Amino acid sequence: MxxxxxxxxxxxxxxxxxxxxxxxxxxxxxxxxxxxxxxxxxxxxxxxxxxxxxxxxxxxxxxxxxxxxxxxxxxxxxxxxxxxxxxxxxxxxxxxxxxxxxxxxxxxxxxxxxxxxxxxxxxxxxxxxxxxxxxxxxxxxxxxxxxxxxxxKNGPAPTLRNVVLEDPQAVYETVIEYMRLAYQEAELVHADLSEYNILYYRKKPVIIDVGQAVLTEHVNAKDFLKRDIENINRYFRSLEVDIMDKEEVFQTVTGAPK
Ligand SMILES: Nc1ncnc2c1ncn2[C@@H]1O[C@H](COP(=O)(O)OP(=O)(O)OP(=O)(O)O)[C@@H](O)[C@H]1O
Ligand SMILES: [Mg+2]
Structure with missing residues (x-):
């Protein structure tokens, strides 16, 4: 043409x-x-x-x-x-x-x-x-x-915000594992993680909206990570998931010694 x-x-x-x-x-x-x-x-x-x-x-x-x-x-x-x-x-x-x-x-x-x-x-x-x-x-x-x-073809996968999870505990653990892999393997902190930026597709969470993710060496990376952890814990607490306390999540994600 x-x-x-x-x-x-x-x-x-x-x-x-x-x-x-x-x-x-x-x-x-x-x-x-x-x-x-x-x-x-x-x-x-x-x-x-x-x-x-x-x-x-x-x-x-x-x-x-x-x-x-x-x-x-x-x-x-x-x-x-x-x-x-x-x-x-x-x-x-x-x-x-x-x-x-x-x-x-x-x-x-x-x-x-x-x-x-x-x-x-x-x-x-x-x-x-x-x-x-x-x-x-x-x-x-x-x-x-x-x-x-x-x-x-009927539409995009729902965000965690808009879905009723079958097994919220398992999804919580998977999200923490993704944060750990992001931090330790990709050396990235998402920096805008919440139930709005996670889709739920084929029974698994899918992390989206990663434009603002920063390298772990970024001066604000640890603060961004703490905020991400608070958002995730807040959301899963509302689903009555047995959540880890935020310091424990931080250690798990960063691999920092206790
Ligand atoms: N790869 C994808 N496949 C299907 N839908 C997607 C995909 N990426 C994004 N979306 C849809 O678009 C929405 C917005 O995506 P995203 O969060 O990346 O953009 P944004 O411009 O940062 O939006 P917001 O300001 O709302 O966070 C998602 O909630 C989802 O519904
Ligand atoms: Mg978004």
């Missing part, structure tokens, strides 16, 4: 998504997400054979949107697009500062948000390699991350 025509088709499709959004707020965020550079970026993912079609919006978050898309084999993939807005920039810069992997990426906000997408991609890869259950990363490009879709 000639380039111009393909681009026009994509724009058309995005207009349709916009028309289908129910609220003015939804439309506004879609307009913010699909700026011209982003549309060109999606177009690149399409010509590179990563994404064939965008199917439907899955979520509108604080700094980005997640869409269900299809690859050229017809398999669903998740496409996460960070908005290149000031709000996104302000929230993420404190995680980028102090991460040696991002030394030297000063410059435009857009560049930093692009670095953020690459950070989410790399964090997913490290976590996957460490044995943590995360969506397999497929590609990043500019402000976008493509990863495996967690769910069925």
């Amino acid at each position: 000639p380039e111009k025509e393909a681009y026009a088709q994509l724009e058309h499709k995005i207009m349709a998504l916009r028309e289908n959004s129910r609220t003015g707020d939804e439309r506004k965020t879609l307009d913010e997400v699909f700026d011209r550079d982003t549309i060109l970026g999606i177009y690149k993912l399409m010509t590179d054979g990563v994404v064939d079609t965008i199917e439907y919006p899955v979520s509108t978050g604080k700094e980005g949107n997640v869409f269900a898309a299809k690859d050229y084999d017809g398999k669903l993939v998740a496409l996460k697009i960070y908005r290149t807005s000031n709000a996104t920039f302000n929230r993420i810069s404190r995680y980028i500062e102090g991460d040696k992997r991002f030394r030297g990426i000063a410059g435009s906000k857009r560049k930093i948000i692009m670095a953020w997408a690459s950070k989410e991609f790399r964090n997913l890869q490290r976590l996957k390699d460490a044995g943590v259950n995360v969506p397999t990363p497929i590609r990043f490009h500019r402000n976008m991350v493509v990863m495996k879709y967690i769910g069925t």
Whole structure:
């Protein structure tokens, strides 16, 4: 298909998504997400054979949107697009500062948000390699991350927040084990872990939203970890799980001697 025509088709499709959004707020965020550079970026993912079609919006978050898309084999993939807005920039810069992997990426906000997408991609890869259950990363490009879709064609897997667990004790223990693997094998602290950023799929927790995860050597890593532990304990305590006290979890996760 000639380039111009393909681009026009994509724009058309995005207009349709916009028309289908129910609220003015939804439309506004879609307009913010699909700026011209982003549309060109999606177009690149399409010509590179990563994404064939965008199917439907899955979520509108604080700094980005997640869409269900299809690859050229017809398999669903998740496409996460960070908005290149000031709000996104302000929230993420404190995680980028102090991460040696991002030394030297000063410059435009857009560049930093692009670095953020690459950070989410790399964090997913490290976590996957460490044995943590995360969506397999497929590609990043500019402000976008493509990863495996967690769910069925009827919709994404629910978050822990929105599911009734069969065996909450086992899920609690698995989450702690993932935090341990993340810390000791991937050398990462999630830094925004809670029941909102864990999906439940095929009876196992899946950790998502890892853009802000920091290396364990980050100056604030231990504080972020403590906050993660408090969130996780709070959530599972509410399910009447027999939880470990937070110091014990900290020791288990970091492997620090008692
Ligand atoms: N790989 C995936 N497969 C299926 N659904 C996903 C996937 N990744 C994210 N989602 C869906 O999108 C939602 C938001 O994802 P995520 O937390 O990564 O984005 P976010 O922009 O940081 O959102 P928020 O600000 O709400 O935390 C998830 O709760 C989930 O419903
Ligand atoms: Mg999230």
